[in-house]
Amino acid sequence: MPERDVLTVRAHALASDGTGVARVDNLVVFVRGLLPGETACVRVTERRKKYWRAEVAGQLVNNTREGGLDNVTAQASRMAPPCPVFGRCGGCDLQHMSYEDTLFWKRRWVKDALVRIAKTDVDVLEIIGMKDPWRYRNKAVLHWDGSSLGWFTANSHEVVEFDDCLLLSRGMNDMVRYLKPYLAVGAAEPSEVVLRQDAAGKVYWIKGSEAGGESESSRFDGSRIEVGDSHLSIGFSPKVFLQVNTEQMDTLLRCVMAVADLREGDVVWDLYCGVGLLGLGLTRCARAVVGVEENADAVSDASENARHNGIDNIEFVAGSVEGFLASDQAALGLRPDLVVVDPPRAGLSRDVVESLRHIRPAKILYVSCDPASLARDAGRLGCGADGAVYGVRGVQPIDMFPWTRHVECVVLMSRVGE
Numbered sequence: 195m196p197e198r199d200v201l202t203v204r205a206h207a208l209a210s211d212g213t214g215v216a217r218v219d220n221l222v223v224f225v226r227g228l229l230p231g232e233t234a235c236v237r238v239t240e241r242r243k244k245y246w247r248a249e250v251a252g253q254l255v256n257n258t259r260e261g262g263l264d265n266v267t268a269q270a271s272r273m274a275p276p277c278p279v280f281g282r283c284g285g286c287d288l289q290h291m292s293y294e295d296t297l298f299w300k301r302r303w304v305k306d307a308l309v310r311i312a313k314t315d316v317d318v319l320e321i322i323g324m325k326d327p328w329r330y331r332n333k334a335v336l337h338w339d340g341s342s343l344g345w346f347t348a349n350s351h352e353v354v355e356f357d358d359c360l361l362l363s364r365g366m367n368d369m370v371r372y373l374k375p376y377l378a379v380g381a382a383e384p385s386e387v388v389l390r391q392d393a394a395g396k397v398y399w400i401k402g403s404e405a406g407g408e409s410e411s412s413r414f415d416g417s418r419i420e421v422g423d424s425h426l427s428i429g430f431s432p433k434v435f436l437q438v439n440t441e442q443m444d445t446l447l448r449c450v451m452a453v454a455d456l457r458e459g460d461v462v463w464d465l466y467c468g469v470g471l472l473g474l475g476l477t478r479c480a481r482a483v484v485g486v487e488e489n490a491d492a493v494s495d496a497s498e499n500a501r502h503n504g505i506d507n508i509e510f511v512a513g514s515v516e517g518f519l520a521s522d523q524a525a526l527g528l529r530p531d532l533v534v535v536d537p538p539r540a541g542l543s544r545d546v547v548e549s550l551r552h553i554r555p556a557k558i559l560y561v562s563c564d565p566a567s568l569a570r571d572a573g574r575l576g577c578g579a580d581g582a583v584y585g586v587r588g589v590q591p592i593d594m595f596p597w598t599r600h601v602e603c604v605v606l607m608s609r610v611g612e
């Protein structure tokens with residue numbers, strides 16, 4: 195094992211946190227800022243038993259493009275990050291490479307997680323990227339530390355300010371500029387500042403736990419987004435989850451509707467339904483949909499969304515998915531042909547997995563924003579190679595969060611023998 199603090203290493207892959215992966219004497223070294231195919235002098239920042247972490251110490255000593263690339267599974271083309279605070283700010287992880295290469299690696303991360311964790315070697319479709327992958331967010335959770343307003347750094351609670359965040363619309367950036375002096379007068383104590391933008395481009399902000407902070411003239415007491423080709427109008431109130439990328443929200447919904455492949459008369463459960471986006475879309479082909487969500491505001495938004503869109507074959511249940519699955523309503527109501535799950539990043543709890551294994555619906559459609567928890571849950575639900583209960587089909591990654599390490603994924607699990 196090398197004792198030195200400074201080493202010369204070459205990266206042969208990109209880890210799912212955006213760091214370059216190198217090997218030194220059978221030890222894996224994750225290097226911040228190093229891309230596959232590149233060699234550099236790096237400084238070790240953390241030593242663990244199984245791996246080390248390091249950062250590029252100086253100039254890249256070699257950026258090998260051709261020849262002699264043993265062990266390099268794929269490269270990445272280095273790009274000058276357009277954002278001046280990239281590298282310090284925790285908002286983006288991948289601005290130092292071309293967009294096409296970020297898509298290549300995100301798809302690879304999904305595949306690797308399914309093979310390594312779920313032990314299922316399935317085809318992963320080409321990831322659906324964006325034509326223009328900038329200024330896509332309709333929401334930002336920023337931090338005010340008493341004097342600065344911005345994103346946190348990657349691994350700490352230090353605030354990094356920006357002049358023009360390229361993930362946010364110009365209107366949201368204007369709002370940040372407007373807010374700084376306003377916050378400085380009013381509040382010294384740290385707090386979260388949430389910005390949200392509706393389809394008309396109107397920007398709202400909410401500070402800390404106060405709902406509906408004043409923007410120039412408007413209070414944020416609710417807003418709507420029209421979901422492109424899907425012709426759904428989705429309303430949302432201040433404290434509910436909404437997919438952050440408005441354009442890709444439509445891609446996600448179309449993909450879920452296509453992959454679900456519903457038959458007339460099918461019954462669908464939309465678990466973790468938020469304001470009802472996926473379930474409302476699926477009502478078009480289903481007999482009945484039941485949405486389950488624990489955030490009471492989201493449930494009332496979802497019911498209002500059903501009314502607003504003239505949909506009457508959906509009902510929403512307020513409460514935890516765990517509670518619903520253990521309830522009489524789940525046991526005695528219509529049996530689901532398809533169960534959609536779209537849990538938070540941590541994935542499904544053990545209780546939910548146990549209930550689903552017991553109910554054994556013909557199809558489970560898993561929408562995930564974290565390949566590792568998706569793969570863990572796929573394994574627990576019985577998608578592994580040995581004695582599989584479910585076969586995994588149609589793994590469709592979607593680039594919902596360009597320039598970050600995150601990737602959305604839609605996976606259909608069909609009961610074996612169906």
Ligand SMILES: C[S@@+](CC[C@H](N)C(=O)[O-])C[C@H]1O[C@@H](n2cnc3c(N)ncnc32)[C@H](O)[C@@H]1O
Pocket residue numbers: 434435436437466467468469470471472486487488489492513514515516536537538
């Ligand atoms: C990733 S979001 C999905 C929302 C929705 N499917 C959509 O596309 O807009 C996860 C949702 O699950 C809800 N949630 C988290 N844990 C839950 C639980 N144990 N039971 C019910 N809902 C939960 C959150 O409030 C959030 O609205």
